[in-house]
Amino acid sequence: MVLEDRERHQEPAPLSNRVPDDFGPGPAAEAATPEDERIAAALAIGLGRLREARPGYQDELEARLLVRLTEPARPCWRRALPAHSQTRRSRSGGVRMPRRSFVGLAAASALALAGASLTLPLVGTPEVSAREILEKVQATTENPIRSGVKSFHLTAKIWNSHRLKGRDDGPREMTTEQWFVAPDRMRTESRTRDASGKEVVSGFMVNGDNAKHYSTDGANDVFMFGIVAAPIAAKPAGATAEARPEASPSTGHSVGAFTAAVGANSSAQGSSVTASAIRTWPPDMSDGKPVGVRVAVAKKPDEGEGNGEEIKSQVVVIDGNCPEPKRTGEATVAGRPVFVVENDLSSCLPADAPAELRGRHVRWVDQKTFLPLKLEMYGQDGKLVDRYEVTSIEYDVDIAAKTFTEIPAGTTAREANMPPAPPPGDGSGPAVPATKRPTP
Amino acid sequence: MSEVAGTLDRPAGRHDVHPGHVDDQDARAVGEALADVPGADRAVAHPSADVATRVARLYRELFPAVFGFVHFRVGDAHLAEDLTATVFERALAKLATVREPDRVRAWLFSIARNVVTDERRRRRPAAQLDAAETLEHLWIDSPERLALDRDEWRRLVGYLTELDDRDREILGLRFAAGLSNREAAEILRLSEANVAQITHRAVVKLRRRFAHEETP
Numbered sequence: 001m002v003l004e005d006r007e008r009h010q011e012p013a014p015l016s017n018r019v020p021d022d023f024g025p026g027p028a029a030e031a032a033t034p035e036d037e038r039i040a041a042a043l044a045i046g047l048g049r050l051r052e053a054r055p056g057y058q059d060e061l062e063a064r065l066l067v068r069l070t071e072p073a074r075p076c077w078r079r080a081l082p083a084h085s086q087t088r089r090s091r092s093g094g095v096r097m098p099r100r101s102f103v104g105l106a107a108a109s110a111l112a113l114a115g116a117s118l119t120l121p122l123v124g125t126p127e128v129s130a131r132e133i134l135e136k137v138q139a140t141t142e143n144p145i146r147s148g149v150k151s152f153h154l155t156a157k158i159w160n161s162h163r164l165k166g167r168d169d170g171p172r173e174m175t176t177e178q179w180f181v182a183p184d185r186m187r188t189e190s191r192t193r194d195a196s197g198k199e200v201v202s203g204f205m206v207n208g209d210n211a212k213h214y215s216t217d218g219a220n221d222v223f224m225f226g227i228v229a230a231p232i233a234a235k236p237a238g239a240t241a242e243a244r245p246e247a248s249p250s251t252g253h254s255v256g257a258f259t260a261a262v263g264a265n266s267s268a269q270g271s272s273v274t275a276s277a278i279r280t281w282p283p284d285m286s287d288g289k290p291v292g293v294r295v296a297v298a299k300k301p302d303e304g305e306g307n308g309e310e311i312k313s314q315v316v317v318i319d320g321n322c323p324e325p326k327r328t329g330e331a332t333v334a335g336r337p338v339f340v341v342e343n344d345l346s347s348c349l350p351a352d353a354p355a356e357l358r359g360r361h362v363r364w365v366d367q368k369t370f371l372p373l374k375l376e377m378y379g380q381d382g383k384l385v386d387r388y389e390v391t392s393i394e395y396d397v398d399i400a401a402k403t404f405t406e407i408p409a410g411t412t413a414r415e416a417n418m419p420p421a422p423p424p425g426d427g428s429g430p431a432v433p434a435t436k437r438p439t440p
Numbered sequence: 441m442s443e444v445a446g447t448l449d450r451p452a453g454r455h456d457v458h459p460g461h462v463d464d465q466d467a468r469a470v471g472e473a474l475a476d477v478p479g480a481d482r483a484v485a486h487p488s489a490d491v492a493t494r495v496a497r498l499y500r501e502l503f504p505a506v507f508g509f510v511h512f513r514v515g516d517a518h519l520a521e522d523l524t525a526t527v528f529e530r531a532l533a534k535l536a537t538v539r540e541p542d543r544v545r546a547w548l549f550s551i552a553r554n555v556v557t558d559e560r561r562r563r564r565p566a567a568q569l570d571a572a573e574t575l576e577h578l579w580i581d582s583p584e585r586l587a588l589d590r591d592e593w594r595r596l597v598g599y600l601t602e603l604d605d606r607d608r609e610i611l612g613l614r615f616a617a618g619l620s621n622r623e624a625a626e627i628l629r630l631s632e633a634n635v636a637q638i639t640h641r642a643v644v645k646l647r648r649r650f651a652h653e654e655t656p
Contacts, residue, residue: 023639036643039596039650040615043643046593047615051508053521058503061525062496068532183496 063148066183130325130341136370137363144180144228147369151181154334154393156227158190160386178228184208185404186228201411207404213414214407227372227388322348331364333373334390338364346380359385369395495535499528502545505617506552512616513556513609523559527552549613549627592650599649607642614639 023032023040032040140147156176174192179185189203200216325343332338344360360382364374373390407413506527511520530551600608613624614635625635 023636023643032640032643033647035647035650036640039646040643042593042596043611043615044618046596047512047611048508048618050511050520050616051504051618053503053507053524054517057521058500058507061503061521061528062499064525065499065528065532066496068529 059150060148063145063150063182067143067145128339130327130339130343133327133339133341133365133370134325134343134363137365137372140370141228141372144186144371145182147366147371149180149182149369149395151179151397151399152369152371152393152395153177153179153397153399154390156388156390158386158388161384179399179403180228181399181404185399187404188228189408201408203407203411205404205407212407214411215414217410217412227375328362330367333364333366334393336373336393337367338373339367340364346378355379366393495532498544502548503528505619506548509549509612509617510552510556512612514559519559523552523555526555530555543626545623546627549617553609553627595650596646599646602649603642603645607638607645610635610638611642 023037136146144152154177156178158172158174158176160172172192174190176188176190178189179187185207187203187205189201191199191201194200198216202213202215204213205211323344325341327339328342329340330337331340341363342360343363345357346359349358358380360378362376362378363372365371366373371393372388373393375386375388376384377386379385503524507520507524510523510527511517514520514523527548531548534551600611603611610624610628613619613627614621619627621632621635621639624630625632628635630638
């Protein structure tokens with residue numbers, strides 16, 4: 001019937017441009033008829049559409065694979081565990097349903113939504129818990145590849161009330177820029193003023209296996225701040241893979257599944273840089289349920305504690321007595337829609353835990369990339385201690401290669417004085433002394 | 441049937457990719473991508489930017505073909521996403537075992553074929569029939585029209601399920617993955633002429649099936 005119709009309408013099929021170039025019977029076979037070519041063309045076009053994944057999926061998978069590529073080799077005792085599953089869609093308990101079933105479901109959902117729209121405000125909130133948000137923030141800040149973007153360039157303002165040793169000039173303000181290009185190029189550069197009022201620049205750049213720190217010539221006080229750590233793929237000589245996120249003096253926050261760590265402060269004296277770094281480990285598990293998170297703090301002691309050069313390490317165990325983080329709303333930061341998540345650790349940590357941990361932390365997290373775009377930390381007295389806020393951010397932008405190789409004029413490359421390597425990040429626990437939570 | 445006129449005269453859209461578009465230049469790029477494979481085991485653990493870039497390029501070149509092939513073989517876009525991810529994960533994990541960079545495409549498709557086979561074994565046999573139903577949406581969702589009208593396409597997809605599995609696999613490589621006879625032959629370890637012949641015979645079967653049904 002169909003062929004007859006086509007003949008009736010005199011529709012010769014101009015398909016020569018769609019038939020595969022090498023389509024044909026091959027030697028010693030009957031010749032391809034025009035109808036064969038028409039079918040071959042239909043197959044080429046129709047089945048060729050199967051190569052199109054849903055929008056964004058190819059990029060999404062590429063980002064995930066790049067993360068896999070940058071992960072350190074799994075230790076032998078973990079290879080027996082199920083391999084990474086993040087590239088697979090989770091289908092816990094799901095049963096595949098016939099496609100037609102979704103028609104009914106869609107109709108029912110549409111009715112439900114229509115009903116709900118009459119009584120509920122239009123919030124459009126993605127269903128993700130505060131804990132999930134913080135977990136993703138931790139992943140993206142430890143390695144920005146996990147944000148799923150190929151590159152970004154951000155500018156941020158930082159304000160904090162910490163006073164450096166020997167300075168008494170009140171709260172400090174600075175601006176920070178960060179450039180990232182997947183998989184392993186990152187640069188963090190902060191600008192502020194030293195005690196004499198001179199503008200000083202301090203930066204840290206990672207380009208593959210090469211890393212360098214730089215700061216303004218003659219500066220005797222350099223402060224650097226970065227939220228997002230250097231990519232894990234970047235590994236300076238001599239550092240272990242596990243130590244990678246902490247090896248950068250620009251290392252910033254790591255927020256645990258239960259908690260949030262504090263802002264990283266980096267101070268410099270002369271030509272060396274020391275760093276404060278905080279890192280969390282996966283939660284301790286008991287019967288499949290997380291019972292606590294370890295937070296390691298590698299910090300230069302305050303004046304009067306030791307000789308001023310020793311790096312102090314401490315591990316705080318945050319257990320389930322701490323309140324659950326809460327989603328408190330949504331907002332816009334730097335033009336990006338964000339989740340707002342609060343985490344209150346002001347009354348659940350041991351007395352000797354670092355003061356910057358014991359407080360209320362509020363984060364504004366990019367809803368798409370889960371990069372933290374704003375952060376406010378309040379002390380136990382409720383006063384603001386630190387604030388970080390991205391003022392502009394661009395994703396997937398072209399960034400010149402020299403950004404990660406050339407230091408700015410007026411600065412000199414310095415020797416990075418890294419904090420001690422933290423315990424192996426294998427979930428087995430830290431090797432540095434732990435601060436026990438007092439028995440209630 | 442008046443739709444047919446509009447269908448046939450419509451210029452090719454951007455989605456009209458011919459089989460064989462993965463050409464020699466791509467093959468050279470693939471070989472170049474893994475030219476430093478002897479160090480790939482270290483590269484996987486601590487990749488340099490160079491290796492990561494090459495792997496990314498390899499992925500971008502081969503993703504559509506692998507996804508198209510897997511999609512055709514399982515007939516479900518969501519499942520195809522999962523399986524395609526598995527294919528590339530396995531490939532990434534075994535990157536160090538590649539000894540012939542020039543054959544990386546064939547190697548990747550051998551992984552894809554195994555993943556599909558595993559999945560099909562795991563699923564109930566009747567699930568394979570879902571493929572025909574799933575493929576129908578191609579006509580409905582497509583902005584352009586095919587060389588066949590809707591009814592013809594629906595029938596053609598139905599006839600595809602009547603072909604034997606070897607024929608369907610070859611059609612999948614040729615038309616869904618968009619590979620040339622030479623590339624499909626390399627993957628299946630057949631001669632190029634053999635692949636051409638099998639492809640043509642499969643199309644002839646489809647054409648005869650059409651003719652048989654249209655005979656009063």
